[in-house]
Amino acid sequence: MSQQKIYGKLLQGHQIASGRSSNSPYQAGTIHTQTPFFKELGLDLSPYFSGTLNVDISPYICIMNSPQFTFRQVNWTEAHPPEDFSFSRCPVIYNDESYDGWVYHPHPETKIRHFHNPSVMELVAVPIPKIKYGDLLQLLINPLEIDIVEPIT
Numbered sequence: 821m822s823q824q825k826i827y828g829k830l831l832q833g834h835q836i837a838s839g840r841s842s843n844s845p846y847q848a849g850t851i852h853t854q855t856p857f858f859k860e861l862g863l864d865l866s867p868y869f870s871g872t873l874n875v876d877i878s879p880y881i882c883i884m885n886s887p888q889f890t891f892r893q894v895n896w897t898e899a900h901p902p903e904d905f906s907f908s909r910c911p912v913i914y915n916d917e918s919y920d921g922w923v924y925h926p927h928p929e930t931k932i933r934h935f936h937n938p939s940v941m942e943l944v945a946v947p948i949p950k951i952k953y954g955d956l957l958q959l960l961i962n963p964l965e966i967d968i969v970e971p972i973t
Contacts, residue, residue: 823911823960826968828875830955831940850896851924851944854905857896863889863907865922868944872924873912875957878939883967884908884925893930903930908965912945913958921945921959923966938971 852870859866884890887906895902904927912919924942941959961968 822963824963824968825913826877826880826959826961828877828941828957828959830951830953830957831874831876832953854894854896857894858891858905858907861889861891861894863891863922865944867946868921869947871944872942873921873945873948873951873957875941875943875959876937876939877941877959877968878937879970880968881938881971882923882925882941882961883969884923885965885967887923887925887965888962901930903927908962910943910962911960912943912948913960914948914951914955918960919946919948923961 851865851868851872855865855870858864884906887908889905889907891905893902894905906923906925906927908923908925910921910923912921921943922945924944926942943959
């Protein structure tokens with residue numbers, strides 16, 4: 821598979837995915853809560869950190885055009901209606917080391933809160949030692965599954 825390398829900066833997100841936000845309705849975090857549902861549908865995220873990396877790739881945006889996994893109408897919580905999610909494998913390069921990861925894309929049309937800037941990609945990855953906000957990362961995306969484009973203004 822040919823991979824496309826893109827660069828981004830790690831940003832602090834809403835901390836809802838990890839459950840670290842004091843006002844999160846999901847004590848264990850959304851990723852921990854969603855993981856059993858995704859596993860039942862064919863994607864086991866249990867080896868990964870139960871949170872997301874929020875990577876700013878501006879001025880570009882990420883468009884999922886043919887992701888490896890798309891799960892429709894996942895009813896993972898009683899707090900709101902079911903959501904759609906897409907995933908595409910995406911290794912993360914940090915300090916010249918490669919870490920396994922996935923682009924995690926809750927579809928905005930089915931998501932009801934905690935939206936991100938369209939230039940921010942969310943990733944689920946294995947734990948990455950010493951990573952911190954502001955660090956620069958390289959992401960290896962599959963261009964058959966994801967388009968990285970400049971937004972039309």
